[in-house]
Amino acid sequence: MNLNLAELMTALHDASFSWALRCCDFKRDLAEEVLQNVYLKVLDNKALFRGESSFKTWLFSVIRVTAHEMRRSQMSKIIGNEKFRRMDVAEEKSEETLDVKALFSELSEKQAQLMELVFYHDLTLEEAAHTMGISMGTASTHYKRAKEILKQKLKGVA
Amino acid sequence: MSDNKQQDAALADLIKAAYKDTAKPSLSFSQMVAVGRQKEEAKKKARAWILPTSLVGAFAACLVVLLLTIRYLSSMDEAWDLKSIQAAETGYSNTSEDLMAFDAITEDPSIDFLVGKYLEKQNLFDLKETL
Numbered sequence: 001m002n003l004n005l006a007e008l009m010t011a012l013h014d015a016s017f018s019w020a021l022r023c024c025d026f027k028r029d030l031a032e033e034v035l036q037n038v039y040l041k042v043l044d045n046k047a048l049f050r051g052e053s054s055f056k057t058w059l060f061s062v063i064r065v066t067a068h069e070m071r072r073s074q075m076s077k078i079i080g081n082e083k084f085r086r087m088d089v090a091e092e093k094s095e096e097t098l099d100v101k102a103l104f105s106e107l108s109e110k111q112a113q114l115m116e117l118v119f120y121h122d123l124t125l126e127e128a129a130h131t132m133g134i135s136m137g138t139a140s141t142h143y144k145r146a147k148e149i150l151k152q153k154l155k156g157v158a
Numbered sequence: 159m160s161d162n163k164q165q166d167a168a169l170a171d172l173i174k175a176a177y178k179d180t181a182k183p184s185l186s187f188s189q190m191v192a193v194g195r196q197k198e199e200a201k202k203k204a205r206a207w208i209l210p211t212s213l214v215g216a217f218a219a220c221l222v223v224l225l226l227t228i229r230y231l232s233s234m235d236e237a238w239d240l241k242s243i244q245a246a247e248t249g250y251s252n253t254s255e256d257l258m259a260f261d262a263i264t265e266d267p268s269i270d271f272l273v274g275k276y277l278e279k280q281n282l283f284d285l286k287e288t289l
Contacts, residue, residue: 010187017183032185036194043191103176119170120177150169 005042008055015121019060022116023067026101030074034067041066053130057123060131064113103153111146114139 009016016038020031038059041047047062049055104112110132117128129139185193 006187013187013190014183018177028184032183032190035183036190036197039187039191040194040198100176103173115169115173116177119166119173147169150172151165154165154168154172 005049009039009042009059012056012059015056016059016063019116019121020063020067022113023064024071030070031067034063034070037070038063038066054127056121057127057131060117060121060123061133064131064133103150106149106153107146108142110134111142111149114142115146115150118143 017031017035020034020038021028024030024034038047041062042049042059049058052058053061104115107115113132114128117123117131118125123131125139125143126136129136132139134142183190
């Protein structure tokens with residue numbers, strides 16, 4: 001096991017999990033599975049860090065791509081399946097999840113992801129764009145629109 | 159500008175508060191790696207059965223097709239019988255008597271014998287005697 005990578009991933013474990021949750025539409029079972037796969041990919045050198053960005057940005061990109069792949073394959077397997085129904089029930093029971101969902105309810109998926117990366121994970125807009133695989137221009141547009149919506153919400157809370 | 163920064167900070171607080179307890183994983187990093195490895199091993203074991211099972215299935219299917227083909231061909235044996243074909247071509251009906259005649263012809267294919275057999279078949283004994 002690559003100790004250096006393991007240490008870096010241990011330090012980012014909580015943040016990685018919350019990002020995986022966001023990428024898996026807050027399905028905890030799936031998020032854990034995604035993270036397990038990501039860790040194995042990194043430790044077995046199936047995903048190589050080349051130092052072109054910060055480790056956190058790179059790891060979050062790997063999580064996003066893996067979550068996308070797994071969600072696609074999982075959805076085709078479990079639609080109408082008992083497991084799918086159980087996951088939905090577990091999700092409904094989590095009040096915290098509902099809080100987050102309520103907060104981002106008026107944002108698109110991309111906008112919500114961008115807001116989480118910038119305001120929760122403290123990434124710069126450029127790093128967030130890199131993580132999400134979108135251009136800076138697109139990220140900037142999403143950021144401005146999402147911020148306006150959230151500011152209105154903030155006024156409502158205050 | 160500072161107003162904007164204040165708003166950003168308030169937004170960050172709002173988002174962090176919303177995520178406060180949501181983002182806690184139930185397993186630690188090392189536990190997740192261990193679980194991931196176990197799942198990978200289980201998948202490898204499951205995958206190891208796919209090839210032998212497919213080969214056995216394919217072999218069984220081939221065997222069934224082969225047996226059915228043999229059965230079908232053996233039921234068609236009479237049609238492939240050379241004597242029957244030749245008898246049909248020479249105008250003989252496919253009776254055992256005719257086949258015996260055919261055997262006799264193959265043993266002695268002289269013209270006299272053949273003419274004799276033909277006339278015998280056509281019930282023209284009288285004509286034979288006349289000839």
